[in-house]
Amino acid sequence: MEDDDDDDDDDEPVDVLPKLREECMSGCKKEIDNYKACEERIAEKGHGDCESWYFDQLACVDKCVVPKLFEYTK
Numbered sequence: 001m002e003d004d005d006d007d008d009d010d011d012e013p014v015d016v017l018p019k020l021r022e023e024c025m026s027g028c029k030k031e032i033d034n035y036k037a038c039e040e041r042i043a044e045k046g047h048g049d050c051e052s053w054y055f056d057q058l059a060c061v062d063k064c065v066v067p068k069l070f071e072y073t074k
Contacts, residue, residue, distance in 0.1 A: 016072050017065070024064035031057040 025032060035057045038050035 017069065020065045020068050021061055024061045024068075027064055028057060028060035031060045 031053070035050055035053040038053045042048045042050060
């Protein structure tokens with residue numbers, strides 16, 4: 001029996017989520033800029049957090065990613 005290790009027909013699962021998130025970040029510039037501005041304020045003050053801005057950024061990116069991600073789950 002031959003070993004087909006060089007066979008490119010194996011459909012190994014590929015995690016497309018990082019690629020999709022990167023693509024969607026361009027549409028969330030406002031949220032990302034708000035988060036970065038908050039980080040700068042925290043760095044200057046030395047205290048506080050940017051939790052709400054972080055979650056706003058994630059929500060924006062996820063809203064864009066979800067419909068695209070489901071195309072890959074068929």
